Amino acid sequence: MDALLMDPSLVPGVRSKMIAKIQTGEYQIEKPRLIRSHLHFKLFPFKQAKDKNVKLIYIARNPKDVCVSYFYYQRMQLNGSLALKWDEFVEEFTQDRCVLGPWLEHVIDWKKLGIDDNVLHVTYEDMKDNLDRVIRNCAGFIGVDLSDEDIRRIKINCSMEEMRESTHKYNIVDDTYFTDSKLFVRKGIVGDWKNHFSQAQNENFEKEIAKSLEEAGIYLKYDI
Secondary structure (H helix, E strand, O other): OHHHHHOHHHOOOOOHHHHHHHHHOOOOOOOOOOOOOOOOHHHOOHHHHHHOOOOEEEEEOOHHHHHHHHHHHHHOEHHHOOOOOHHHHHHHHHOOOOOOOOHHHHHHHHHOOOHHHOEEEEEHHHHHHOHHHHHHHHHHHHOOOOOHHHHHHHHHHOOHHHHHHHHHHHOOOOOOOEOOHHHHOOOOOOOHHHHOOOHHHHHHHHHHHHHHHHHOOOOOOOOO
């Protein structure tokens, strides 16, 4: 694994920027620090994190909009060489055959943890519905006092417009990996799935994924 991470020739056009930042020490961040991750719970060093009193904020989004977002994401990777057609992609997602999946297992496993485990659960839909409240909840969870001006600045930095313009600053992959890095931040709305799912696809999604979430006690908003 170390060789894979540190030798850009093994993954040309993907990790050379990240490797350079590691080697120059640019990724050495002073504590307290924020680390983002897509790791499944079974791959996450949870015991070590809890022993060190690390606070974890888990963000979930309704799976129909996740599917749509992921569909466009894979289309802009490596000039679309990994892209599937919509009908193909929604079937792969429904059957938990996507890269970084299975999505359903990811959400259900993390949802088993709560505040007593130093895990705060937040949904994308709640952020879109009332960002002020979510910001204050997250700040309280990590023990940070925020002024009204702090919240105003956070909201600006979290806006779709600002994130779209600053995406290139935070990408850890090479500039050639995405067709257009600004497309990384697309619409950012709740309910875009309605513009993509056929009736049959929606019914199958409800049967295969939405029902499993409800059985696990997880209720996500599909519209606001």
